[in-house]
Amino acid sequence: MKVTEVVLRHMKMRMKAPFTTSFGTFQDKEFLLLEAKDENGVSGWGESVAFHSPWYNEETLKTNWHMLEDFIIPNLLNKEMQHPDEVSETLSYIRKNNMAKSAFEGAVWELYAKQKGIPLAKALGGTANEIEVGISIGIQDSIDELLNLIDEYVKEGYKRIKVKIKPGWDVEVMREVRKHFPDVALMADANSAYTLEDINLLKQLDEFDLMMIEQPLASDDIIDHAVLQRELITPVCLDESIHSYEDARKAIELGSCKIINIKIGRVGGLTESKKIHDLCQERGIPVWCGGMLESGIGRAHNIALTTLSNFIMPGDTAASSRYWEKDLIDPEVTVEDGMIKVPGKPGLGYEPSYETIKQFTVFEKSFS
Ligand SMILES: O=C(O)CCC(=O)C1=CC=C[C@@H](O)[C@@H]1C(=O)O
Numbered sequence: 124m125k126v127t128e129v130v131l132r133h134m135k136m137r138m139k140a141p142f143t144t145s146f147g148t149f150q151d152k153e154f155l156l157l158e159a160k161d162e163n164g165v166s167g168w169g170e171s172v173a174f175h176s177p178w179y180n181e182e183t184l185k186t187n188w189h190m191l192e193d194f195i196i197p198n199l200l201n202k203e204m205q206h207p208d209e210v211s212e213t214l215s216y217i218r219k220n221n222m223a224k225s226a227f228e229g230a231v232w233e234l235y236a237k238q239k240g241i242p243l244a245k246a247l248g249g250t251a252n253e254i255e256v257g258i259s260i261g262i263q264d265s266i267d268e269l270l271n272l273i274d275e276y277v278k279e280g281y282k283r284i285k286v287k288i289k290p291g292w293d294v295e296v297m298r299e300v301r302k303h304f305p306d307v308a309l310m311a312d313a314n315s316a317y318t319l320e321d322i323n324l325l326k327q328l329d330e331f332d333l334m335m336i337e338q339p340l341a342s343d344d345i346i347d348h349a350v351l352q353r354e355l356i357t358p359v360c361l362d363e364s365i366h367s368y369e370d371a372r373k374a375i376e377l378g379s380c381k382i383i384n385i386k387i388g389r390v391g392g393l394t395e396s397k398k399i400h401d402l403c404q405e406r407g408i409p410v411w412c413g414g415m416l417e418s419g420i421g422r423a424h425n426i427a428l429t430t431l432s433n434f435i436m437p438g439d440t441a442a443s444s445r446y447w448e449k450d451l452i453d454p455e456v457t458v459e460d461g462m463i464k465v466p467g468k469p470g471l472g473y474e475p476s477y478e479t480i481k482q483f484t485v486f487e488k489s490f491s
């Protein structure tokens with residue numbers, strides 16, 4: 124397998140509604156799409172989940188473009204590979220920049236699956252033919268607006284509701300949600316908005332029988348999370364703190380979490396995601412697949428990964444229509460009663476819509 128051409132596209136898509144977290148609000152999603160072509164002209168697709176600004180981690184669309192153009196693509200263009208695992212091996216000399224690496228690696232994984240004539244899910248070792256999914260709801264202007272949104276998504280059948288919290292929008296909000304939805308599978312995502320000084324406030328969340336509290340403390344911490352987990356009944360789930368297999372191993376050793384949210388871009392790609400999945404399976408730590416407001420290309424990668432057997436909790440891979448008037452893939456991702464049917468065709472199983480991709484492309488460059 125050899126990538127003989129890469130087309131890198133800077134994309135800009137308008138989300139249906141603003142998305143607010145403990146960091147702030149945005150409605151335009153700018154990101155990079157990577158198309159990798161082999162010597163037969165077959166394309167594999169990857170998506171960088173780096174945001175336009177470094178609020179989630181240190182990477183941005185521009186740092187990713189620089190890393191891809193100046194290091195990653197030159198290292199891998201025309202390199203003969205037997206397996207996609209060789210991508211992360213080749214790039215191991217590059218520190219961090221996981222989302223940039225993941226964009227290229229994801230495209231190679233799809234090329235590999237297409238060349239084998241199998242779905243990406245099967246190439247990854249996945250077994251599920253359909254996956255359970257939940258939905259993530261940003262911080263709203265009022266509790267009533269939040270309750271209305273939850274009602275809508277529960278009626279659509281989503282298997283789990285994720286509510287963003289931050290100081291001033293936490294205990295009272297979750298109390299109201301639990302009062303109106305006593306039986307819904309419910310979790311909170313704090314995006315590192317708290318410190319150990321908030322431990323008594325966070326312990327109040329134990330009252331609401333949450334599935335988990337996601338990333339309550341600093342985005343580079345596993346020590347304080349271990350202290351917090353010992354004080355909480357509710358499981359802590361780590362997202363931003365886990366960048367690699369080694370981070371996951373240390374967090375599990377320390378008891379920093381009882382659940383891990385695997386995001387392909389955050390950990391550097393599908394190969395590392397599989398390693399983390401397997402480690403968590405050995406250690407009895409459930410995982411689920413987080414979302415980064417992806418287009419259908421990234422969404423399709425998330426679906427394939429979620430077919431692995433330890434993805435036993437609903438993830439954040441909602442339908443394309445959750446965010447996009449028109450997605451970049453055909454068919455779009457649809458959710459029926461909280462379930463997504465895993466495509467059976469080779470590769471991602473969703474075809475890129477070149478016309479729509481062109482419509483949302485701000486700039487593109489070909490490398491060969
Ligand atoms: O992609 C989705 O639908 C979920 C997105 C989502 O919840 C998040 C994306 C990025 C940062 C956070 O706001 C949050 C998360 O941390 O999981």
Ligand SMILES: [Mg+2]
Nearest residue numbers: 312337338362
């Ligand atoms: Mg999160």
